Amino acid sequence: MKLLRYGPKGQEKPGLLDADGAIRDLSGHVSDFAGGSVSLQALDALRAIDPADLKIVQGDPRIGSCLAWAPNFFCIGLNYAKHAAESGMAEPDEPVIFSKASSALSGPYDNVIIPKGSIKADWEVELGIIIGKHAEHVSVDDALSYVAGYCTINDVSERAFQLERSGQWIKGKSAPTYGPVGPWLVTADEVEDPNALPLSLALNGQTMQDSNTSDLIFNVQEIISSMSSYMALSPGDIIATGTPEGVGMGQKPQRFLKPGDVMELQVQGLGHQRQDVVAYPG
Numbered sequence: 001m002k003l004l005r006y007g008p009k010g011q012e013k014p015g016l017l018d019a020d021g022a023i024r025d026l027s028g029h030v031s032d033f034a035g036g037s038v039s040l041q042a043l044d045a046l047r048a049i050d051p052a053d054l055k056i057v058q059g060d061p062r063i064g065s066c067l068a069w070a071p072n073f074f075c076i077g078l079n080y081a082k083h084a085a086e087s088g089m090a091e092p093d094e095p096v097i098f099s100k101a102s103s104a105l106s107g108p109y110d111n112v113i114i115p116k117g118s119i120k121a122d123w124e125v126e127l128g129i130i131i132g133k134h135a136e137h138v139s140v141d142d143a144l145s146y147v148a149g150y151c152t153i154n155d156v157s158e159r160a161f162q163l164e165r166s167g168q169w170i171k172g173k174s175a176p177t178y179g180p181v182g183p184w185l186v187t188a189d190e191v192e193d194p195n196a197l198p199l200s201l202a203l204n205g206q207t208m209q210d211s212n213t214s215d216l217i218f219n220v221q222e223i224i225s226s227m228s229s230y231m232a233l234s235p236g237d238i239i240a241t242g243t244p245e246g247v248g249m250g251q252k253p254q255r256f257l258k259p260g261d262v263m264e265l266q267v268q269g270l271g272h273q274r275q276d277v278v279a280y281p282g
Contacts, residue, residue, distance in 0.1 A: 025054055100170065121258075122158070
């Protein structure tokens with residue numbers, strides 16, 4: 001299934017993308033997508049519904065983040081070898097885990113707002129994992145059985161906040177609109193191998209990132225297994241798995257986002273995003 005949320009910001013309804021690309025209304029069966037409503041058990045109940053029995057949504061509605069909220073929005077840093085190299089950092093011996101505020105969640109086609117005081121706003125296309133059941137001390141072999149689905153993520157970052165201020169990376173990762181997620185939650189059964197997905201990002205029509213999740217230093221299974229040894233993962237948790245080389249910080253000279261820029265990104269099979277970059281209001 002390809003699950004999504006459509007409608008004006010703050011008024012989104014849950015929907016399903018059918019085989020013909022039409023949006024079907026699921027609001028009679030689930031109130032929204034978040035937490036327990038994207039558990040493996042809840043998704044099994046949705047699979048029992050015949051899409052033909054659902055009302056087609058007319059027009060061209062706005063598409064919101066595929067999750068209304070997330071218990072946790074985790075990220076993995078430096079998880080592509082070439083990205084670690086362009087960042088001037090050594091490859092990690094185990095996954096680098098940090099958080100992004102869930103208030104950063106944004107629609108895949110909504111504007112990205114450069115935060116007040118920002119000077120180094122950057123782009124990062126990533127494969128997203130959405131957890132489907134409680135996970136603690138999960139083995140690598142069993143890890144994929146805990147996945148509800150996958151999605152496209154732009155882990156937008158403010159490098160000065162992230163790397164030049166004291167404290168943790170979350171400061172540079174969490175501005176409002178800095179977490180476009182979606183357009184779809186693609187259930188795990190539709191993704192044959194999450195570790196073999198092309199992903200790319202273009203800025204103003206120029207390809208900046210073009211890679212494949214086969215280049216992950218720590219693959220999806222290893223990420224889930226490692227994280228679950230330190231914490232409990234919950235249904236609806238989002239994990240952004242890292243970004244490949246080609247970010248603005250790694251350009252020579254460095255290149256950062258400015259108002260008027262347009263980002264377009266995708267992960268194969270998980271959907272396309274497009275964001276206009278705008279200045280902080282006022």
